[in-house]
Amino acid sequence: MLKSYLLSLSLLTTITATAQTSTYAPINAHSHNDYEHPIPFLTAYFRHYGSIEADVFERNGQLFTAHTEEAIRPERTLEKLYLHPLREQIKNNGGTAYKNSKDTLQLMIDFKTTGVPTMKALVKILDRYPDITKNPTVVITISGDQPALGLWGQYPDYIHFDGKRGFTYTAAQEKRIPMYSVDIKQFTNWNGKGVIVKEEKVKIQQWVDSVHQAGKKVRFWGMADNVNTWKTQMNMGADFLGTDLVEDMANFLSNRQNLEYNGTAAPHTLYNARYVNNDSMGKVTNVILLIGDGMGLAQIYAGFTGNHGQLNLLQMKNIGFSKTYSSDSYITDSAAGGTAMASGKKTNNRYVGVDATAVRIPAIPDIIAPKGYNSALISAGDITDATPAAFYGHVPERSMEDSIAANFLNSPVSIMIGGGAKHFNQRKDGKDLPKLLHDKGYTFSTNLAELNNIQSDKYLVLDSLAERSMLKGRGEFLTQSLEKSIASLRKQNKGFFIMAEGAQIDYGGHANIVPYVATEMMDFDKAIGAAMKFADEDGHTLVIVTADHETGGLSLLDGNISKGYVDGHFSTNDHSAVMVPVFAYGPHSLDFRGVYENTEIFAKIIALLQ
Numbered sequence: 173m174l175k176s177y178l179l180s181l182s183l184l185t186t187i188t189a190t191a192q193t194s195t196y197a198p199i200n201a202h203s204h205n206d207y208e209h210p211i212p213f214l215t216a217y218f219r220h221y222g223s224i225e226a227d228v229f230e231r232n233g234q235l236f237t238a239h240t241e242e243a244i245r246p247e248r249t250l251e252k253l254y255l256h257p258l259r260e261q262i263k264n265n266g267g268t269a270y271k272n273s274k275d276t277l278q279l280m281i282d283f284k285t286t287g288v289p290t291m292k293a294l295v296k297i298l299d300r301y302p303d304i305t306k307n308p309t310v311v312i313t314i315s316g317d318q319p320a321l322g323l324w325g326q327y328p329d330y331i332h333f334d335g336k337r338g339f340t341y342t343a344a345q346e347k348r349i350p351m352y353s354v355d356i357k358q359f360t361n362w363n364g365k366g367v368i369v370k371e372e373k374v375k376i377q378q379w380v381d382s383v384h385q386a387g388k389k390v391r392f393w394g395m396a397d398n399v400n401t402w403k404t405q406m407n408m409g410a411d412f413l414g415t416d417l418v419e420d421m422a423n424f425l426s427n428r429q430n431l432e433y434n435g436t437a438a439p440h441t442l443y444n445a446r447y448v449n450n451d452s453m454g455k456v457t458n459v460i461l462l463i464g465d466g467m468g469l470a471q472i473y474a475g476f477t478g479n480h481g482q483l484n485l486l487q488m489k490n491i492g493f494s495k496t497y498s499s500d501s502y503i504t505d506s507a508a509g510g511t512a513m514a515s516g517k518k519t520n521n522r523y524v525g526v527d528a529t530a531v532r533i534p535a536i537p538d539i540i541a542p543k544g545y546n547s548a549l550i551s552a553g554d555i556t557d558a559t560p561a562a563f564y565g566h567v568p569e570r571s572m573e574d575s576i577a578a579n580f581l582n583s584p585v586s587i588m589i590g591g592g593a594k595h596f597n598q599r600k601d602g603k604d605l606p607k608l609l610h611d612k613g614y615t616f617s618t619n620l621a622e623l624n625n626i627q628s629d630k631y632l633v634l635d636s637l638a639e640r641s642m643l644k645g646r647g648e649f650l651t652q653s654l655e656k657s658i659a660s661l662r663k664q665n666k667g668f669f670i671m672a673e674g675a676q677i678d679y680g681g682h683a684n685i686v687p688y689v690a691t692e693m694m695d696f697d698k699a700i701g702a703a704m705k706f707a708d709e710d711g712h713t714l715v716i717v718t719a720d721h722e723t724g725g726l727s728l729l730d731g732n733i734s735k736g737y738v739d740g741h742f743s744t745n746d747h748s749a750v751m752v753p754v755f756a757y758g759p760h761s762l763d764f765r766g767v768y769e770n771t772e773i774f775a776k777i778i779a780l781l782q
Contacts, residue, residue: 198222198425199275202391202412207237209418212253217261219422220270223278223391223412226254227316230283230290235297238284250294254279255301258310262303269309276309278350278412280334283316291319295328305330311350321345335388337379351389351412354379364396368404380408399424403730403739430683433690435736437642439480440694443701445487448708449759456759456780457667457712460654460703461773463513464696465506465559466678466723468752473728474686474738475693481733483694484701485717490761493751494770496721499528503749506678507570509720509770510562514671516774524558524576525566532566536669536774540781541584545667546629548587548657552650552695553639553675555590559720563671564588574599580632581608587660588632589653591639593618596632620649623656629664641676642691650674651698658706667781672699681723686740689726707758714760714780718773719752 202223203209203216216224228235228250235250258279262269269277283290291314298305298312305312305328315334324333324345335341335352356362359379360372368376383390389411395401402413402424415421464471476483498508498521505521512518514535517527527533537547551560556573564583565576577595580588596605597618606616615631617623623633633653640646654672661668674696680688700717707713725743732738754773756764763776 196406196413196425196428198422200411200413201418201421201425202278202280202414203418204393204414204416205239206418207248207253208239208416212237213257216418216422217257217277219418219426220275221277221418221422222275223280224254225280225282225315226250227282227284228290228294230285230293233293233296235290235293241284250281251297255297255304259301259303262307262310267303267307269307274309276311278311278313280313280315283314283318285317287317287319288323290317291327291331295331298328298330313350315353324348335383346386349388351391352383353391353393355394356392357394364398364401366400373408377408380410384409399729399741407730427684430685430687431741432739433474433478433687433737435478435480436687437478437691437694437736439478439482439736440698440701442482442484442487443705445484445704445757446708447489447757449711450489450757451762452759453762454759455712456714458661458669458710458714459777459781460658460670460672460707460713460715461513461777462672462674462696462700462703462715462717463510463559464674464677464693464717464719465553466681466721466747467674467693467696467719468722468726468748468750470726470728470740471677471681471689471693471722472753474690474726474740475697477728477731477733477738478690478736479694479697480736483697484704485697485755487704488717488755488757488761490756490765492754492756492764493767494718494754494773495751495768496770497749503747504721504770505570505747506558506720507562510559512770513718513720513773514562516771516778518769518771522570523568524561524570525564525579526568530568535563536671536777537563537583537585539778540667540669543667543781545669545781546587546661546664547585547668548589548661548670549585550588550650550653550657550670550672551590551638551675552646552673552692553590553679554592554595555588555634556592556595557675559673559675560588560590560671574601577605578603581605581612586630587657588634589623589638589657590634591636593634593636596634623653626656626660629660631660641679641688642695643688646695648698650695651702654699654702658702662710669777669781672703674699677719678723681726681742682745684724684742684745686726686738689724689740690738704757711759713758715757716764716773716777717755717757720770721747722750722752723747 198220199222201221206224226237236244238244265271313332335349337354359376362368391412496504498504499518500520507524508519508521515533519528549560556576558570561576565579567575573595615628617633620635677692703715707715725748730739
C-alpha cells in the first residue's frame, strides 16, 4: 500500500536507483503541452512516445485543448486533436496503441477547469470511444484540477489519476494511480546546468525510490528542457521524461544503444612506464608513429573511461597539438592529413602522396631508406586506405586503391600488415602483384595466423580479419602486428620507422557509434603500451601518438569511470576541424610540445633520423 509516509522526505529507503540509461527509448518520453505543437498527438505518436499530454478547458459539456482560456479555439477539441486520431491508429494497428507491440500509450488529460464538471464532460465523451476506454494498451490519466479523492470511486475504471506527492490515498485510490508527477521545484531550484546539489539530489532520489518501491512510475515537471536534465532524470530512474522538444528527445532516446558504452570489454592492464631517456636529447635510432585515425580528445577520454580510468597514452608527459587543415579545405580528410605527416606537404583532400599540384612527393620511408633505415606499415583496416597509403602511394584520388597497391612495388617499405588483399591479388587489371613482390624478395600471405611464423625480413600479411572491428572480433591484431614488426626490424641491426594506424576509431566516428569508438580506442592503447615498452627497453626509440583529424564532432555527455560507462553525442558523421593532440615518449619527445602544423611531425621525424 502506498502510504503517504512512503512519499515523505523523511523516509530513508534502502533502494538505490540503478536504471541503466541504455534501457531508455522514446516509450519513456512524455510530450508536455503536446497540443501546442504544429501537429498535435501524431508528432509524438509516430515517434513512439509513451505519454502524451493535453490540457483541457470545459465549456458547455465540450472539452477544448489550450494552454490558457484566451487560446481556446472552437476547432481545437480533445476529440478532434486526440481521440479521433488515436481511435484511427488503434484501428490501423489491429486493436493496439502501437502496431505489433504491447507498449502502452498514456493519454494524460490535464484539467484546467473545475474537476467535477470537467470529469463529467470527459466521461460522456469517452463513452463514445470504447475502442479506447476498453483497450489494455491505452491508459487515460487525469492530472491538474482532479475531483476530490472521495469521488474517484464514482468514475469508470478506465479513469486513472496522476498521483501527487504528500497526499494520503486509500488502497482503492492507489490502484487508480499509475504514475506520480512532481514539480522539481519542490526539491531544488536547479537550473538544468551542471549537477544538482548533493543534499537535494539525495532527497529526490529517496522520493523516486519510494515511489518505485510502491510499484508506481515517476515524472518530473518544471525542469529545464535539455540533454543534461534528461540525463539527470534517467540516472535517477525517472520513468517518463517530459519535453516540449518532441523530435529532439525522440532522436536522443531512439539511439541509446549506439551512444552509450557500458564497459563490457575487460579493461587492459597498462604498461608501467619507466620514462627511460624520456626527456633526453640523445640519439634517436627508431621512430614508431602511431596514428589514431579520427582520434580527438573526446575519443581518448571515451577510451579512458571505457577502460575504467586508465590509458597507456595518458602516461605520456610531452604533449602538443597539431593543426590539421588541408590545402583546399578547412576540414582535412585522411588522404591530405596522412600525406602531411608522411611527406611534409599540405595537399588537397583526396590526394595521396602528391602535392597540391598533383606532383609526386617522397614519404618518410623513401627519404630514410638511403640512410639505411627500414620501414613497416600497419593498419587495423585496409592498407590501401588513405592514411597508410600516404606512406607509399602516389595518386591524385584516394579511391584508386589498385593503383596505390601497385605503387608499393616501388616503395622501400619492408613490412606491411593489414587488410585490403584484394587490391593485390584480385585486381581489375589482372596484374599478379604477389608474384611481382615475390620476385622482389617479399613473402606474401593472406592469413594473419601465419604472421608469427614468417622468418623473412620482407613480407606483406593482408587478411580481411584486420578490417573487422573490435566489436566483431578482430582481437589482438594491432598489438601483435606491431610487436612482430618490431621484432623483425630490430634483428636487422638498423634503425627503423614504423607507422601503425588505429584505423577504426575513425570508422566508429563516421558511424556515430560510441561503443565502436571506445573499444577501438582501447585497442589502439594496447599497441601504444607495447611501443612504450620497447622504447624503454631500447633507449633510443621515439614513440609519437597522434591523429590525422577528429571524426564525428564527439562530445561526452555523461560517464562513470568506475563502471567504464560513457555516453556521447556526435555533431556530424564526418570529420571536424579541431586541432588534434600529439603525444611523444622517449628521447627527443620534448620536441613535440607546443602547437604546430601537421607537416611539422614529418619535419621533426626526418631531422631526428638524419
